Amino acid sequence: MVFQDIAKKIKDKINGYLYSVGDPLPTEVQLAQHYSVSRNTIRKALALLEHDGMIERKHGSGTFVKQKNFIAxxxxxxxxxxxxxxxxxxxxxxxxxxxxxxxxxxxxxxxxxxxxxxxxxxxxxxxxxxxxxxxxxxxxxxxxxxxxxxxxxxxxxxxxxxxxxxxxxxxxxxxxxxxxxxxxxxxxxxxxxxxxxxxxxxxxxxxxxxxxxxxxxxxxxxxxxxxxxxxxx
Known part of the structure; x- marks a missing residue:
């Protein structure tokens, strides 16, 4: 599914050098424009990452990196x-x-x-x-x-x-x-x-x-x- 592919792409960026734990992610609108998908698709992708414990969504503040996958x-x-x-x-x-x-x-x-x-x-x-x-x-x-x-x-x-x-x-x-x-x-x-x-x-x-x-x-x-x-x- 498209939202799963988007979730993997965002996860790869989180696990790279672009973000540290605690950093904010772009807004849903910005992510939707970047990946050329709907905001609903972005919401589903972020929900998947939130379920995996990688991000944390704070009402009124945005979405933040909670943890990165293990890279040895x-x-x-x-x-x-x-x-x-x-x-x-x-x-x-x-x-x-x-x-x-x-x-x-x-x-x-x-x-x-x-x-x-x-x-x-x-x-x-x-x-x-x-x-x-x-x-x-x-x-x-x-x-x-x-x-x-x-x-x-x-x-x-x-x-x-x-x-x-x-x-x-x-x-x-x-x-x-x-x-x-x-x-x-x-x-x-x-x-x-x-x-x-x-x-x-x-x-x-x-x-x-x-x-x-x-x-x-x-x-x-x-x-x-x-x-x-x-x-x-």
């Missing part, structure tokens, strides 16, 4: 928990599935273990300020992490690996690709199957460049954006 600035490897906390955000993990499986050929190759070796399969939803941001599927070797529990995965996976298992993580390999979500993923992330999301395949490695985990992340790009700074060598 990354110049070295951090976990989502670390990135969120540095930005003053609260991150939570909702465990959807935690079970032991036999490693498939793909997983055994990624983790450098034997096919059918036991692996943990964890599916968890990452929330920032109670908004669903990222769906994560992770596989870890049971033999390497025999004491792993649901409690560990409710917090930072990297914190457990480095501080309780004394394994130094030196970095991750990441592969990015835009995809359309399945109905299940769209439902979990509170998005639509026609809106693209970002699929990220990641693998953390230790000091010997041995794989620590293998993960597939599905990120809602309308709620969670990452800006990378890559230094030139």
């Amino acid at each position: 600035h990354v110049n070295h490897m951090n976990s989502l928990s670390e990135i969120a906390k540095k930005s003053g955000k609260e991150v939570k993990s909702q465990i959807i599935k935690f079970e032991v499986q036999e490693a498939t050929q793909l997983i055994s190759t990624e983790l450098k273990i034997m096919p059918q070796d036991p692996v943990y399969y964890i599916k968890r939803l990452r929330l920032i300020d109670d908004k669903p941001i990222q769906l994560e599927e992770t596989w870890l070797s049971v033999n390497r992490f025999p004491a792993l529990t649901i409690s560990h995965m409710k917090n930072s996976k990297f914190f457990y690996i480095e501080n309780e298992c004394n394994i130094k993580i030196i970095g991750t390999f990441e592969t990015f690709s835009p995809v359309f979500p399945t109905p299940e993923v769209a439902s979990i992330l509170h998005t639509s199957i026609i809106d693209p999301i970002l699929k990220i395949q990641t693998q953390a490695v230790d000091e010997k460049y041995e794989p620590i985990d293998y993960s597939i992340l599905y990120s809602n790009i309308f709620e969670f954006q990452v800006k990378y700074f890559l230094p030139r060598q």
Whole structure:
């Protein structure tokens, strides 16, 4: 619908550098002229943004930016928990599935273990300020992490690996690709199957460049954006 498209355009501007929290938005008349739509369409778009908690409408004063979606600035490897906390955000993990499986050929190759070796399969939803941001599927070797529990995965996976298992993580390999979500993923992330999301395949490695985990992340790009700074060598 047109008002949803307008809402996304306004949201993108709010999340950019044009506005800060507390700044006023243009009037309904100005927005209607800018986007060449009716005031009724603008009202519907603003109502959607107000429902999402991004703007606040004050009678007699206008419409103001209430909050911006989470944009992470990354110049070295951090976990989502670390990135969120540095930005003053609260991150939570909702465990959807935690079970032991036999490693498939793909997983055994990624983790450098034997096919059918036991692996943990964890599916968890990452929330920032109670908004669903990222769906994560992770596989870890049971033999390497025999004491792993649901409690560990409710917090930072990297914190457990480095501080309780004394394994130094030196970095991750990441592969990015835009995809359309399945109905299940769209439902979990509170998005639509026609809106693209970002699929990220990641693998953390230790000091010997041995794989620590293998993960597939599905990120809602309308709620969670990452800006990378890559230094030139």
